Amino acid sequence: MTAEADDLGIAVLAAGARTAMAISGGNGDGDGVGLVVRQLGNDARTRLRGGEEDATLTITTEIRGTEFVVTLTDKGEPVTGPPDAVLPLLESGVASAAEARTDGIGNLTEVRFALPTHHRILDTESLEVVPEDAALSAEPVTIRSMVTSDAAALTRAVFRCYGWSYPNPSLYYPERIAAALESGERIGEVAVTDSGEVAAHWGAVFLSPNVVETGGTVTDPRFRRRGLAKALGDRLLERLIEMRVGGRVREPVMTHPATQEIALREGATMVGCYLKITHPLQQVGITEGVTSSRMSLSVAYSALQPLEPATIWIPSPYDNIARMTLAASDWPRTVGTAHRTDAFPATTVLSTVFDSGNRVGMVDVEIVGVDLVDEIDSALHQMRRSGAEYVGVRLPANQEGLATLAAGLVELGLGYAALIPAFRPPTPDNPGGDVLITQWVAEPEIDTSTWVFADERVESLVRAIVAQTEDVGTRGVSRQRRAARRAQLFAALGD
Structure with a gap:
């Protein structure tokens, strides 16, 4: 119009x-x-x-x-x-x-x-969180690329593993996941049972045409000790390389070292930290109740294609950390x-x-x-x-x-x-x-x-x-206080 x-x-x-x-x-x-x-x-x-x-x-x-x-x-x-x-x-x-x-x-x-x-969240009426020590299942699974019809099953898998405590809240909204898969903004690999339930998942979201954020990694406790996470991660990595994606970012939580260690062990470089970037939440078994402030995430980067030589220009206040x-x-x-x-x-x-x-x-x-x-x-x-x-x-x-x-x-x-x-x-x-x-x-x-x-x-x-x-x-507040003190001094001199 x-x-x-x-x-x-x-x-x-x-x-x-x-x-x-x-x-x-x-x-x-x-x-x-x-x-x-x-x-x-x-x-x-x-x-x-x-x-x-x-x-x-x-x-x-x-x-x-x-x-x-x-x-x-x-x-x-x-x-x-x-x-x-x-x-x-x-x-x-x-x-x-x-x-x-x-x-x-x-x-x-x-x-x-x-x-x-957009606001339709998964229905948990018939779902329960699976305990960490749940008996292992022998039910067979099929490993394949994720499709839009898997979206609701993924939200159920996330809830079974973490309840409402998963650090990425978008994985509780099936329609949002399906839309992101449909548009190509998100891709993923899944292990699914014969009934269509997701037993494990590893995904990637495009942050730019050249870089993805990988994560959303979940494995139902009943399907552990099968190497599903590694198999899905390897498949996803191969897929990203075939797509000529330049690099991948991971955002490990700061409240537990496991995902940081995995990223470093796999050759990633820790490149930063996003402070208070997500809503407060409770991480079962990690935090005591809901955190008192917004969550911070570390940032790790891995190149998936060879990097071409280049010169970077860093402002002096950020130079030491960049180096x-x-x-x-x-x-x-x-x-x-x-x-x-x-x-x-x-x-x-x-x-x-x-x-x-x-x-x-x-x-x-x-x-x-x-x-x-x-x-x-x-x-x-x-x-x-x-x-x-x-x-x-x-x-x-x-x-x-x-x-x-x-x-x-x-x-x-x-x-x-x-x-x-x-x-x-x-x-x-x-x-x-x-x-x-x-x-x-x-x-x-x-x-x-x-x-x-x-x-x-x-x-x-x-x-x-x-x-x-x-x-x-806090510099702005400090400047205001100094200005206020100067005003007091000059007022006294005026007497």
Whole structure:
């Protein structure tokens, strides 16, 4: 649907989006869709300040898995995030996620709304958690690639193994799993019984076209001691290599060393730690009840294809931690030296996405420009207004300007999170595809008392990340206190 960027045109687009939502079975959520479209249209109109050859707005709608997606396209001034007026709607749950970006032709602002199936969780009425010491079963299983019809069986397997304590809550929603399999966002290998129940699973989710996160590993206690996890992991790894996937990331929990140790034993490099990135939960047999704060995850990386040599440019505040990561790896990477130049791009190109369910935002920077700090500051402000508890910022580490132009990001409360090589497909602007990830945490005080580390190297890296995050996260408060004390002193001098 295309219309002029005026009151009538925006009203027509809003009405069309409401109708499309109703046809899609949105359970009366059309008013929320219409409100969001009006806010998107009004924002686009203010960015169409005159002189554009095309002053029209285009709205497209589609069902994407378990969500209804509205995308507005305009040719106004570049966007750096969803409109401010949409942010309260994200925080209140009217919309489930929002993303804004440019595509070289115009601006695209995408807002997602949950369909009824999005919140449909598995039915546990006839399910029980299988105890760890359950008798082993001799029931035969078939090992094969996962298909969409296995989604519900996987959720049942997760519940049998972990109850409600599995660290990845998305694995309790069968329709979401099926949609991700259908779209190719997720793949997996399973061991299934003759009745179709999943006895074991190992999967992968695409984080980018070049890197997957592997995990979701479960084995029903009754089917252990058969080597199912290894068999599934080997099959999945072979499949990823055949697909020419560049690398895989694993995110071991910090409350138990087993998955950290497995990753290191299999040749992975520990590359970082995402602090308070998921909701609090209880890990049966590990934590005493539900954790008091959001969960943190370590980050391990393994290359699946040979890495091409490349130079990375690291801002000085993050240099020491990045070098700790590089020292533990065999990546063909050289660290460049920061210097001033007039050749840096003037304008930063980035996109943002915010997940209202997990309160997590992500900023993806494609081009580092002179206005980098201002643009990221604006994006962070929007995320915080949306209720973000965690924001990650992915920075192109092979762009020379990063070392200079990103040096001030710590003053925005952004600490080191991870360094991942070949995360993105190589481009002339970012030939290695490497990303430096920084993170902002709403509550930067990190309780590590329950954390367990696989070895001293992991502990040193993680504690350095925690220390920096706590430091940069409280700088604003410290500055305010110093300013308040100065005001007191000057007031006294005035007497």
